Amino acid sequence: MSRFRQLPEVNAGSMADIAFLLLIFFLVTAAIPTDEGLLRISPPEENRSKVEIRDRNLFEVNLNPSGELMVEQEILKFSELREAAVSFIDNGGISAGNLGHCAYCSGSGDPQLSENPQKAIIALQVSRETGYSKYVTVQNELQAAYNELRNNASTRLYGISFQAMKTEYSNSNATPERKQDLQQKIKKIQEMYPQKLLEISTTNF
Amino acid sequence: MSSFKTNRGSKLPAISTASLPDIVFILLFFFMTVVTINDQQVMVQNTLPNATEAERLTKKDNNIEVFIGTPKGAQVALLGKAPRIQLGKTFVAMDQVASSALEELYSMPEHLRNSAVVSIKADTSIKMGIILDLKEQLRSVNLLKINYTTVQGDVFQNIE
Structure with missing residues (x-):
């Protein structure tokens, strides 16, 4: 009888089961972070300075308690808000040669709408009884209007969309020179179409 | 062959x-x-609204999470159906939101405090009143960056 028999192989078949159990445990207890949202900056508290804004430069968006949308004194569908906001911001209401003329605007130059994107202010007024989801829809559509204009301007000037520039900028593997270049471009676009969203605190009726 | x-x-x-x-x-x-482990239990009903233009939050360690919604499950019997604010692991009354938020802010590492963002995770069913009050409270302690947390999806589903 030989003393150096080959040892029997350990059965590794159940190892997979153990690993699967661990895997399932992690899947159940954990959640992939999916935090995304609409970022807004509220005005600082001691900010009571009075600025005169011309009526044409103010785009009033109203949401009433039953969740109906009124834009510039007219009832509007939620799906039409984006387009209305774009034509307001990108109007370019001052003719060429005059002060404040917007050379890159592609709007119709309507005398009722904004003079140029730097002056265009969107004022959003909500009531306390308005549903939160409707408010988010309006915020989203207004954001979409700005994004659309910024993307257009960016593709025209640099051949890359604004969104793509931002994602590339926040990507850590870009070179420092590239990052600086991107930062300047992003800033330029943001100056072309500054996001001016005003939230009017509602008075109690 | x-x-x-x-x-x-x-x-x-x-x-x-x-x-x-x-x-x-x-x-x-x-x-x-x-994956990150869910270390905190959401004690309120929390269905987030849809949005298409949402931006991904780059960091998670500089945000203060505020959940708003009606109490969930068995707690309805104790707390009723009025919407509640959950900050951290407890319910907070509206007039204590500011101090609780500051507490959260100061538990962050110092270099992150300047860029702190408050993530409002509100249920689709709630009204704007509570959000407006909350924002006013946060303004009083100079927490001005607000993020309305949403999920990717069709916005017009929100209106129905």
Whole structure:
């Protein structure tokens, strides 16, 4: 009888089961972070300075308690808000040669709408009884209007969309020179179409 | 011709499953690195609204999470159906939101405090009143960056 028999192989078949159990445990207890949202900056508290804004430069968006949308004194569908906001911001209401003329605007130059994107202010007024989801829809559509204009301007000037520039900028593997270049471009676009969203605190009726 | 017939009748060798655990372990490690453990329990009803233009939050360690919604499950009997604010692990009354938020802010590392963002995770069913009050409270302690947390989806579903 030989003393150096080959040892029997350990059965590794159940190892997979153990690993699967661990895997399932992690899947159940954990959640992939999916935090995304609409970022807004509220005005600082001691900010009571009075600025005169011309009526044409103010785009009033109203949401009433039953969740109906009124834009510039007219009832509007939620799906039409984006387009209305774009034509307001990108109007370019001052003719060429005059002060404040917007050379890159592609709007119709309507005398009722904004003079140029730097002056265009969107004022959003909500009531306390308005549903939160409707408010988010309006915020989203207004954001979409700005994004659309910024993307257009960016593709025209640099051949890359604004969104793509931002994602590339926040990507850590870009070179420092590239990052600086991107930062300047992003800033330029943001100056072309500054996001001016005003939230009017509602008075109690 | 006879050479083709030699294998007939003999069984296929069993496929070795010894490398299966390795594959599963790779999967396991992948999930362990990608995922964060839910350390906090959401005590309110929390269905987030849809949005298409949402931006991904780059960091998670500089945000203060505020959940708003009606109490969930068995707590309805204790707390009623009025919407509540959950900050951290407890319910907070509206007039204490500011101080609780500051507490959260000061538990952050110092270099992150300047860029702190308040993530409002509000249920679709709530009204704007509570959000407006909350924002006013946060303004009073100079927490001005607000993020309305949403999920990717069709915005017009929100209106229905």
